[in-house]
Amino acid sequence: AEKPAELKIGITTYASGPASVFGVPARSAAEMLAEQINARGGIQGVPVSLNFVDEGAGVETLTSEYRRLVDQVGVDVMFASISSGVCNNVAPLAEDLEVLNFMWDCGTQRIFEEEDYDWVYRTQANATPEILAPLLYLLETRPDFKTVAVVNQDYAWGRDSWNIFSTALKTLKPDVEIVAELFPAFGAPDYSAEVSRLQALAPDVILSTSWGGDLDTFVRQANQRGLFANSQFVLPLAESSLERLGADLPEGVIVGARGDHYFLHPERRGDEDFKAFTEGFRKRTGAWPIYSAFHMAQAFAALEAVYDKATKANGGEWPDHEQVREAMDGLEFRGFGRPLKIREDNQGVEAQLVGVTVSDPAYPFRVIDKMEIYPAEPIMAPAGEESIEWIKTLKPDFLATRGDRFDHAR
């Protein structure tokens, strides 16, 4: 096909509402990456252009906007979205409109387990490995715990992630007692009651998959009242809160990053492109990149990779949309972590990085140490299987799953 004047990308992200703590950094990352790509001459010589949609504007506006971008602006690819709810909405829409859609950040594992899609791909992992990795890490570092409590936000992610975690725990370590399942309201300003109850119970482990302001509030209130002293905290999404929490997050907390990314990634931190990204980002926004920014980078990496591959397959000619879609099968690409692969169910296969917090004089906030990067395949449900059912079939030898250990090199 003819090379177009530009490669148009539509991106849905949160510009308003609580989830904008992810949305806005991701947006900055996208703008930065687009500039860099265009500075390099574009993708296969075609510059990219971005069109953003605010997921916070409501799902009707979003679908209308989505349609407009595809039908009228004629975008070549959509990156949608952060919210799992929105992913559920746009996945069938993308299929209808026959537009390539990268689910660039949403985590729900169910989407590909319940439905087959031709045009929808996920350029990162899903909730299953993102929760199992911190659990493995916990079982490896604190194998002797007896009691667990959970404090999650009362919405889909909070419930689903607890479902994965607790199912795995019951399968792998049935003697553990779940002493409290607390689901405070999304955006709750106060966790006094939860903290008191947890102090009274003093569970060995406290899990929270909360994020954003909710996680910050919970951590601060818990820390102020000394809850960290007696319980091991597991916070699978805390990588995105580290810089904000500063010294309010104690040492020794297990944190995850929803994938294999971190601004001090042990395998990548020395690389030029990595440094260009993290430091460029910091210059641009004043903060280190968090996982949503890395997820955005992965979507861009996948886009570049798939156009390279499709162009090659097309004998050096610019591919049409159908050819690009075909090239997605088994696509391999690399963001700012380990290489990724698209599986036959369109799910991305991504390693997972977990570690514990330590202080580091070089940074005014906690950094992750004793990192372990888990390979993806062993900790995610195979294509075509339902995660929860698959977790129930796990055998104790699963506990032996190990990744590569890295200690923070000072």
Place this chain on the structure above:
Amino acid sequence: MTLNLAFIALLDGLSYASLIFLVAVGLTLIFGVLGVLNVAHGSLYALGAYTAATFGGQLVAAGWSPWLTYPALVAAALCVGLVVGGLMERLLLRRIYDKDPVLQLLVTFAVFMMLENVQRMIWGVQPYYMASPLQLLGNVSVFGINYTAYQTIVLPVLALAALLGLRFFLRRTDAGAQIMAVTEDREAATAIGIDATRVYFVTFVVGAILAALGGALATPTTSVVPGMGANMIVLSFAVAASAGLGQIEGAALSALIIGMARSFAVYLAPEFEVLMPYLIMVVILLFRPYGLFGTVQARKI
């Protein structure tokens, strides 16, 4: 649940109730006097929080004594209440007092949306936080459970002070009597020399200051984030409606009930925690259709 735990739950409920009371009482006041259900009340809460975090943060960063963050909280609330509340009343609400109340609701909703946006333009999307007031006072220990003195002592005391202050103001002072008169009949009040326009202004600003103060007082314990106003406003609605309209004491009682219900739910039925305000509202209204303290003012026939 043992007695100890019940006591602990009581303490937790108290601090939470104090916070929502401070916000909801402003809403109730404005509603009672102006008849406007101010959706933007949530934004004033959020703006109070952001401003307090900024003021406090600057103070601490500039190396001033962290004790000064307390006056900074109050200063922030006053600023927001006077400036934003004042402008809102002067520029918008004043034009529509004689219009259908639903229209007033709509205007405040529009203001809410705009302020959410403005807030994001000024402060961005990253959560803010200002812990100095909390850390200064440290913890107290009750039955082996650590409590922050700020939440268990400062907040309830301030809420109580607000309650008593408002009661005194409305019942005992001339200004309070004027407010009550305007509340009932604006024209008749004007006919005896009351400047109803000013009363509306003052009431709105006081209500706005209370909302902002609620937000400012929340900053030491909670993250200031986009969308925090939207969450608070429904809760305030629930408190105001279960209290009975314009009922200051009612607002205190229903805030307390909702706060307690929430903290007891955390112990007894965590599943219901989120639902508690609504369940309580349903139950209260089913048994007392005009709210806890509300009375039917029978129409004269």
Place this chain on the structure above:
Amino acid sequence: MRRAALLVVVALLLALPFLAGPMLTLGTIVLAKALAVLGVFLLLQAGQVSFGHGMFFAVGAYSAAYIGAAWRGADLLVLAVAAAGLSALAGLVVGLFVARYRSIFFGMLNLAFSMVLFAVLEKFFHLTGGTDGMRIRRPTLLGFEFGRGSFDLVLYYFVLGLSLLCALLVWQYLRSPIGQALKALKSNETRLEYIGLSARNTVLAAYVLSAVLCGLGGLSLGIVQGLATPDYTFWTRSSEFVFIAVLGGTGHVVGAFAGSLVYEAVRFYAAALLDDSWQLILGAVLIAIILGAPGGIIDLPRRFGLAGRKRKAEAAPTDAAPAMRAPYREGAAS
């Protein structure tokens, strides 16, 4: 003159698919919401503001989801009838509780009920799909299956027909004695009782009707989106309906459509233009309309002297409405 204007509008609506092309779905969304707004509009006639009608919206959408899941390829007509029936039932059950409440208590009790439903939909995620909601598969119409392009068109006309029909019904209802009694309730409930009519039943009848309208709106939007989510019962959605109704104007059924169109269009174009400042634009536009035309958008032509005939006083809401006021103010009203 007004009739002519109305005919032009209907003709435009019928021709929209040929004019707007890819924007057709926005049109369908506008109409679907207008249906729900019509329900809220109906209650506004009695001065009652519900902050919980999203619950019937959800009933409509979820009934489509459940029936679609149980019976693949269920027909759109069947879904519509089922959604109407189920939301009527839900409206009756909830209405029995809320119909005797007024002003803010009516609004808040509705809000509470819808939030309870919201929580139930999220909690029993094994049955309801939780926050993710449930898929609604593309239904057939009169036994015919449609592909995407043609289904968009079919759905548009279906929702257009449905909403025009409902608008006509509501319009007639409000002219009839029972509809007028509903309006009368706004100004003097005491007198209503003293002419021998139960204020509660008057509200209840309108409540059930409004639940059906919201149910049909929810069904329509659910099918457009292919999804029913608990989001539909969240209080923000319910208040959105109220705002659209007031924005459009409570003086005439056309207001529901005008409001819905303007609201969605402004939000859509504001979001397209400035994805991170749409709230500012939408808020400013809302305020401009309210201050410029307190009777709502349908009042605008009159404001600018465009309407030929002077409309009756009913067009403009007047100060006599104690809808959301404290009850003690009513004493002063008479």
Place this chain on the structure above:
Amino acid sequence: MLTFERVDVSIQRIPILRGIDFAVRERETVALVGRNGAGKTTTLRSVMGFTDIVGGRILFQGEDIARVAPHDRPALGIGYAPEDRRLFSRFTVEENVLLPARVAKLDASETQRRLARIYEVLPELRDLGPRPAGSVSGGQGKMVALGRALMLATRLLLLDEPFQGLAPVLANRYAEALGRLRDLAPEIAVIITESNPALLRRFAERTVTVERGAIASDETASIAAA
């Protein structure tokens, strides 16, 4: 002291008063009579600033009253007892009577002096004092409204249909009260609207008749003759 100069008033763009033109002198009691809807109430409300005056002006002691904000007019010494009483039902009867003094920040002795005069004019208010104003009957409410107006009226008293709904005993007493007022405070000018002129016989020396928003006649002592 109060002069209407060709006053036009419209409500929602409908002309209600057309060219009202008359003057009330000091110490004078004027009856404003006319059929229902003639515009009596509207005339009084215009003095208080509750209507939009679209033409002409109202002078109070030679000054255009439009320059004084409605809420400042009572301070000029104008008391107004509206047709429909408009008591503050959440206050007691006594508080209703005292409220204007509190608003005007009268000192205690002045307040007591005026209160004493009010009780002298309206002895039955004493007993009603502690009752909530919302609970008094229709006629009792009229008395309270008069008492409240008297608290401020040092120059001009506007009474809108004060006898409506009063039992004859009370109406008589009310009329007596007005008579007493004229003796005690002759400096106060009074305008009374009334659709039943017979009751005014005893004290109104002048009758202004309003018809469909305009002055139809202005006669001195015509009622006494009738």
Place this chain on the structure above:
Amino acid sequence: MRAASPSGSPLLSARGLEIRFGGVVAANGIDLDVFEHENLAIIGPNGAGKTTFLNICTGYLTPQAGSVRFEGGELIGQPPRRITRLGIARAFQIPQLFTEHTVLENMLLAAAVRERSWNPFRSLASLPQRGEMLELLDLVGCADLHDKRAADLPEGQRKLVDIAIALALKPRLLLMDEPTSGVASADKFAVMEILVSALRTAKVSSVFVEHDMEMVTRYASRVAVWSQGKIQMTGEPTRVLSDPDVIRTVIGG
């Protein structure tokens, strides 16, 4: 209309009504019968409990003791709408109108409820009772106001429209609370004249609270005198109005 002493069975009979609000006793053992074809006037000083009596009879207030029977059926405990449907209509001391509707629409609504015209496909304006309602408005002298919004009426005319609404219900018993107070004296006798003769033709009994003794002498067939929640005396107007006690407490010397 000088029917002598009441005869036949009572239409409405109240026994032992008691109600107090805080310290105020507004009904203190009220016993009263209202007979067919009579015009009963209730007089009494302000605050005596006259309106309260009407409120009890129409279900607006529930007394602490006592009973009210209408054609044999108990009214206490029934809501106003039921009592209205039994045939008791009421006009109010403070007029109760649908202020956002026109005068005629106010009337038509009453007629529609009376006739149970609930067909949603028939508009209110086209009800067949339109002519009848205009006639009723004419009766109270408000025919030319029929398309005015009730909110825009002056007080006096509101009262008349309020009465017309009650008449539109075709009641068996009409209760009126100070029907012509606020109506200009030039008009009120004319209105009352027509009203009373209309009631007579339609065989409607009426009870009206009144402060104007001239109205009472002219139009009442019987008078009941209220005083501090009690009935001080009842009887034929001229006799009652010349009673020294009544003169002292109600009429004034």
